Amino acid sequence: MSALAEIRDLSVRYISDGGEVSALKRISLDVVAGERLAIIGESGSGKSTLALAIAGLLPGSATIEGRIGWQFQASRSFPPPSVLPDISPTRGEIGSVAAGSPSARSAIGEAGNDSLISPLVGEMSGRTEGGAVERRLSGASPIPGRDIGFVFQDPSASLDPVMTVDKQIAEVARTHLGLDWPQAYARAKHLLGRVRLPDPQAAMHAFPHQLSGGQKQRVAIAAAIAAGPKLLIADEATSALDTIVQAEIVSLIRQLVAEDGMTLLFISHDIALAAELAERLAVFRHGGLVEIGATEQIVTAPRQPYTRALLDAHLGLDAAPLLRQAPA
Numbered sequence: 001m002s003a004l005a006e007i008r009d010l011s012v013r014y015i016s017d018g019g020e021v022s023a024l025k026r027i028s029l030d031v032v033a034g035e036r037l038a039i040i041g042e043s044g045s046g047k048s049t050l051a052l053a054i055a056g057l058l059p060g061s062a063t064i065e066g067r068i069g070w071q072f073q074a075s076r077s078f079p080p081p082s083v084l085p086d087i088s089p090t091r092g093e094i095g096s097v098a099a100g101s102p103s104a105r106s107a108i109g110e111a112g113n114d115s116l117i118s119p120l121v122g123e124m125s126g127r128t129e130g131g132a133v134e135r136r137l138s139g140a141s142p143i144p145g146r147d148i149g150f151v152f153q154d155p156s157a158s159l160d161p162v163m164t165v166d167k168q169i170a171e172v173a174r175t176h177l178g179l180d181w182p183q184a185y186a187r188a189k190h191l192l193g194r195v196r197l198p199d200p201q202a203a204m205h206a207f208p209h210q211l212s213g214g215q216k217q218r219v220a221i222a223a224a225i226a227a228g229p230k231l232l233i234a235d236e237a238t239s240a241l242d243t244i245v246q247a248e249i250v251s252l253i254r255q256l257v258a259e260d261g262m263t264l265l266f267i268s269h270d271i272a273l274a275a276e277l278a279e280r281l282a283v284f285r286h287g288g289l290v291e292i293g294a295t296e297q298i299v300t301a302p303r304q305p306y307t308r309a310l311l312d313a314h315l316g317l318d319a320a321p322l323l324r325q326a327p328a
């Protein structure tokens with residue numbers, strides 16, 4: 001199993017009027033290509049900061065140390081659409097680097113090829129908060145919105161309120177895949193079907209406010225995967241939804257990730273939900289990585305007392321419900 005992203009000694013501090021917050025402290029972990037990895041921890045433990053750092057979307061007020069090395073492999077199950085020649089040199093380079101080749105290894109191993117994790121200009125569809133300061137990418141660094149799809153807790157944060165949903169999804173496809181509008185709209189229509197909106201035809205021309213919370217989140221997911229990203233990051237993507245809709249969205253994410261061969265980074269304060277979806281769990285506390293391991297190991301035999309306490313708090317001293325949900 002190879003790493004899609006190698007995070008090494010990643011520290012992030014936010015500097016604001018109120019002083020300095022150390023949001024991540026020397027985090028090292030691998031995001032394995034094709035895995036479903038969940039980041040869990042209580043509020044303020046640094047989960048979203050990690051997600052934003054990986055996506056290159058940290059605000060300008062953040063000071064970043066450490067590095068993230070990337071290795072992209074051409075996805076067999078979901079090649080980039082062949083409708084038009086790929087006009088992006090970065091994509092071409094990523095796609096042509098065979099796993100295990102010297103250049104693929106160097107994308108991770110050598111400092112010169114690591115992505116400088118400076119704050120990036122957000123390229124997600126819709127709005128991006130935070131200062132876009134500078135952009136320095138090496139050849140194998142991912143582009144947010146294209147190589148990394150991001151789904152937030154509040155779909156309104158990524159959806160434009162005055163643009164029809166089909167146009168928003170089409171715009172992502174147009175921007176990142178070089179499609180013309182008819183092709184991009186066709187892709188939007190296809191994606192709206194894939195995210196199982198009740199009436200995709202009607203939803204096409206709807207504005208976000210005309211949709212329910214769950215439907216908006218489906219649209220946001222369609223936009224997030226419109227460019228065929230390798231990595232999908234869902235940051236509390238279901239936290240604002242009621243339990244039934246939450247389960248539906250989790251199942252949708254699981255299905256899309258499997259069908260498209262994506263790697264999933266699922267961020268949640270809900271351990272039960274995370275354990276249901278993820279193969280591995282990483283437990284964060286106060287900006288530090290407490291432990292990381294297979295879901296079953298973390299749930300049944302946590303190595304750290306804090307993880308035990310976290311599980312107990314959620315489970316009332318009984319791990320059985322989680323175990324039944326954990327993937328085999």
Ligand SMILES: Nc1ncnc2c1ncn2[C@@H]1O[C@H](COP(=O)(O)OP(=O)(O)OP(=O)(O)O)[C@@H](O)[C@H]1O
Pocket residue numbers: 014015016021022023041042043044045046047048049050059061269
């Ligand atoms: N833009 C920012 N400016 C200043 N401090 C911030 C900023 N974003 C996050 N923080 C602080 O950094 C720490 C980590 O925050 P982060 O949002 O990463 O935690 P989290 O685990 O995602 O929490 P939650 O579960 O509440 O979303 C917290 O102390 C938070 O207040």
Ligand code: NI
Pocket residue numbers: 047048049235236
């Ligand atoms: Ni968060």
